[in-house]
Amino acid sequence: MLYEGYSGWEPNLPRARRIGETMTATERDTTRLTRHARGGGCACKIPPGELETIVAELLAPQPAHPHGPSLGEQPGRGLTPPSPNGELVIGLDDGDDAAVVCVEGGRAIVATADFFTPVVDDPYDWGRIAATNALSDVYAVGGTPVVAVNLLAWPRQTLPMDLAREVLRGGLDVARAAGCHVAGGHSVDGPEPVYGMAVTGLADPERLLRIDAGRPGTPISLTKPLGVGVLNTRHKATGEVFPQAIEAMTTLNRDASLAALAAGARCATDVTGFGLLGHLYKLARASGVTAVVDVAAVPYLEGAREAVRDGHVSGGTRRNLAWVAPHLDAGRFGEEDLLLVADAQTSGGLLIAGEIPGAPVVGELVPREPAALRLI
Numbered sequence: 001m002l003y004e005g006y007s008g009w010e011p012n013l014p015r016a017r018r019i020g021e022t023m024t025a026t027e028r029d030t031t032r033l034t035r036h037a038r039g040g041g042c043a044c045k046i047p048p049g050e051l052e053t054i055v056a057e058l059l060a061p062q063p064a065h066p067h068g069p070s071l072g073e074q075p076g077r078g079l080t081p082p083s084p085n086g087e088l089v090i091g092l093d094d095g096d097d098a099a100v101v102c103v104e105g106g107r108a109i110v111a112t113a114d115f116f117t118p119v120v121d122d123p124y125d126w127g128r129i130a131a132t133n134a135l136s137d138v139y140a141v142g143g144t145p146v147v148a149v150n151l152l153a154w155p156r157q158t159l160p161m162d163l164a165r166e167v168l169r170g171g172l173d174v175a176r177a178a179g180c181h182v183a184g185g186h187s188v189d190g191p192e193p194v195y196g197m198a199v200t201g202l203a204d205p206e207r208l209l210r211i212d213a214g215r216p217g218t219p220i221s222l223t224k225p226l227g228v229g230v231l232n233t234r235h236k237a238t239g240e241v242f243p244q245a246i247e248a249m250t251t252l253n254r255d256a257s258l259a260a261l262a263a264g265a266r267c268a269t270d271v272t273g274f275g276l277l278g279h280l281y282k283l284a285r286a287s288g289v290t291a292v293v294d295v296a297a298v299p300y301l302e303g304a305r306e307a308v309r310d311g312h313v314s315g316g317t318r319r320n321l322a323w324v325a326p327h328l329d330a331g332r333f334g335e336e337d338l339l340l341v342a343d344a345q346t347s348g349g350l351l352i353a354g355e356i357p358g359a360p361v362v363g364e365l366v367p368r369e370p371a372a373l374r375l376i
């Protein structure tokens with residue numbers, strides 16, 4: 001995930017505090033983590049169209065740089081080294097969730113990194129959410145996380161360091177629950193708090209969940225309800241806490257991934273900042289199919305629709321909708337429903353091509369139509 005930038009951070013905050021110092025009420029308000037970031041969670045991702053433009057540059061043949069190593073011009077994909085140490089089986093071509101490389105011994109190594117600005121005010125919960133989200137991309141390709149390193153930026157002049165400690169504690173607790181070591185990291189002083197992890201996992205190369213493996217005639221299942229985006233936006237604006245959103249964002253996608261593999265699924269992705277519509281569009285495009293969404297079957301967290309009606313919609317959600325609009329047959333649905341299905345999720349569930357016990361079927365993949373997405 002790319003991090004959008006540094007603008008908009010809270011001015012006039014108190015001096016740096018030492019661990020253990022008590023806070024005044026005013027200071028407690030200024031230590032509301034979401035006030036220190038313009039965006040929040042996966043809603044702070046670079047919009048999908050802009051991201052794909054810069055990533056496409058990486059895929060293009062790379063001319064030799066006059067001051068770079070003399071590897072010469074690459075004939076094919078720019079990212080392939082002349083003498084690779086492993087076979088790349090999932091790379092950048094379709095914007096899949098994680099990179100997968102086959103190595104000696106018939107195992108596959110899964111690599112991914114994710115970090116973002118605060119999505120809730122509670123530092124421990126934010127740590128748990130960010131770690132659950134970082135681990136999710138390993139599960140989304142059918143892997144098992146093995147080791148993670150923390151990625152942390154902290155405005156140490158304006159936010160107490162003991163909050164950073166709580167963030168890391170939350171991340172550690174989630175990784176432990178996932179059976180994944182946290183064995184290091186990197187930390188910098190920055191204007192906005194940013195936290196996440198780089199995670200390495202293992203997978204069976206014959207049993208991967210790929211974004212390009214969807215086939216017509218397959219139902220689409222969604223393993224977590226939508227709506228965390230609008231509830232987080234409401235939380236940032238009002239301070240109201242939504243335990244149902246925190247519960248959803250801290251639920252590991254491990255069981256969903258295992259259930260998908262057990263059901264014989266071969267195609268999945270996780271629903272994060274580009275929303276259900278954005279991620280489903282990527283899946284349909286990569287698989288050469290159209291995805292039909294049964295809007296009435298899409299589950300939402302309690303309070304999500306009300307939050308949209310009250311205007312708590314992030315810029316990221318509106319950008320998601322604009323991005324998919326040229327590829328969307330929206331049928332009879334109006335703005336409220338469209339904003340809900342495009343809602344930028346943080347640490348959302350898996351979108352699986354296949355039927356999974358306990359997960360609602362929210363649509364179906366069909367042969368490619370003029371529009372890659374159709375709502376019914």
Ligand SMILES: Nc1ncnc2c1ncn2[C@@H]1O[C@H](COP(=O)(O)OP(=O)(O)OP(=O)(O)O)[C@@H](O)[C@H]1O
Pocket residue numbers: 001002042051055058091092094095096097098112113114133137270271272273
């Ligand atoms: N700076 C970058 N350089 C190279 N590739 C990138 C960069 N940023 C993103 N990508 C790639 O672009 C694709 C889409 O990125 P995105 O962050 O949406 O995927 P993701 O990791 O599945 O996100 P999420 O964690 O929200 O599920 C991925 O394949 C990702 O590896």
Ligand SMILES: [Mg+2]
Pocket residue numbers: 096097137140269270271272
């Ligand atoms: Mg992903």
